Amino acid sequence: MLEKVGEFMGKLAKLVTAGAMVLFIMLSGCETGQENTERSAMISSNEPTLQAAGNEIVPARSIVVGFSQLGSESDWRRANTRSIQEAAKETGIQLILENAEQSQEKQFEAIRAFVKQKVDVIAIAPVVEKGWEPILREVKQVGIPVIITDRLVEVSDPSLYVSYIGSDxxxxxxxxxxxxxxxxxxxxxxxxxxxxxxxxxxxxxxxxxxxxxxxxxxxxxxxxxxxxxxxxxxxxxxxxxxxxxxxxxxxxxxxxxxxxxxxxxxxxxxxxxxxxxxxxxxxxxxxxxxxxxxxxxxxxxxxxxxxNPLLGPYLMQAVKEMLDGRTLPKRIVTPERIFTEVTAHNELNNRMY
Structure with a gap:
């Protein structure tokens, strides 16, 4: 692939005068996810995009999202986790996932670890609503945007997070x-x-x-x-x-x-x-x-x-749009319905979780 990139750049160089143009070429590839068993972190990643800098091809850093999942207490929660992992892989976003096992303190620890790792975005599915303001202020001070998923947080300053994605x-x-x-x-x-x-x-x-x-x-x-x-x-x-x-x-x-x-x-x-x-x-x-x-x-x-637990596509799309400079709605609500015993048989095979 790199030989093709070199040939392509050589052809372009013949068409322009020296120093008249700065050329950037983007190529992408894939690599498999990695699992950090010591911290129960599950990582989905894609190989960084290649960029041309002058005549040298160098790897560009991919988007990194740190996600604090509140636990794995139900089939719904496990489906929610799978959705986020799969969406990250499909969109080429590197996901660092930490399972808090229903502990807000573990969520705080994970968020501080994400800050040290200098992730691009932090996403949180909070265990409870209260107690988030101090940690979110810490994150805001270092300039990392936060997206809240599934459950809300109670804060006096709504600017501490960019958007909420989840149900009504x-x-x-x-x-x-x-x-x-x-x-x-x-x-x-x-x-x-x-x-x-x-x-x-x-x-x-x-x-x-x-x-x-x-x-x-x-x-x-x-x-x-x-x-x-x-x-x-x-x-x-x-x-x-x-x-x-x-x-x-x-x-x-x-x-x-x-x-x-x-x-x-x-x-x-x-x-x-x-x-x-x-x-x-x-x-x-x-x-x-x-x-x-x-x-x-x-x-x-x-x-x-x-x-709806399948929030992964919504989250990854929001991450990309936010980092592209677009403004997100403060609240992104997923569409949902009610089913009864009369309609259950027709819908059973459509259940994805």
Missing amino acids: FYEEGRMAGKYVMDKLLHAEGPIGIVELKGTEGSTPSLSRGKGFHDVIKQNPNLQVVESEYANFTVEQGNKVMRELLERRSKEIRVLFAHNDDMALGAIEAIEAYGLKPGKDIVIVSVDGTRKAFERMVAGNINSVVEC
């Missing part, structure tokens, strides 16, 4: 609430609802809960009798639902789970208790994973609100 969690909660309102419109009250919330202090848990409650309060027959945190996991969904059934089994007619994994765990608990999920207890969840759709087809879940 409040609207997801509203969609779940509307489904319950319509499903039980003519049912006799009171109708007891239990709510399985995710990580305490996280954006999805706060906003989905608010959206749901804002809708169902329009019908006084709908009453949330218990609302408990289950950390977005199957195991905690099962455990907390068992406890709720022991206390409230005669009252519970609806379960609203803030994600599919908690709903799947709760279904196991409901079945073990001798009740029929989807019939004895109406179940509404959020995410839209294949496992949840399979449960909808089986009649165990009544409705699932989609929460």
Whole structure:
């Protein structure tokens, strides 16, 4: 390839007078990703583009993105991570990924490591909303732009990050609430609802809960009798639902789970208790994973609100546009829908996660 570049430059040199033109030629290639097992970092990279500087071909530095992922607590999160890795590889962006394992402190450590490595952009999927202002000010001082993904951060200065890419969690909660309102419109009250919330202090848990409650309060027959945190996991969904059934089994007619994994765990608990999920207890969840759709087809879940984890293409496109000098919207919201047991069968094969 370099011989072809030399021949091409020789031909151009014959067409112009010496010193009349500065020539830049860009070529690109690919190399495989590398894995840093000591720090659980997963790296996707492409070979740097070649640039012509005078008569010498030198490698140009590729874009480097440091991404702090909050964990791997669910099928949704694992799909989110894969999407970001694959999009980085496809776009030729070098990705340094750190899994914080649900620890904000580990996220701070990863971000400071990214600063030392002088990455071009830092992307963060924050564990919780609060506590980010000091670390984001550190990053701003060194001039590295920050993009927030999936979950929001609560800061007094919005200039501490460039853009947020993710879902409208409040609207997801509203969609779940509307489904319950319509499903039980003519049912006799009171109708007891239990709510399985995710990580305490996280954006999805706060906003989905608010959206749901804002809708169902329009019908006084709908009453949330218990609302408990289950950390977005199957195991905690099962455990907390068992406890709720022991206390409230005669009252519970609806379960609203803030994600599919908690709903799947709760279904196991409901079945073990001798009740029929989807019939004895109406179940509404959020995410839209294949496992949840399979449960909808089986009649165990009544409705699932989609929460799109495939944010990789959006993130990498935003990185490239930002570094090209374009202005990004402060909020980039991904399109999402609600599915029911009636439509689940047709959509099942389209699930990518």
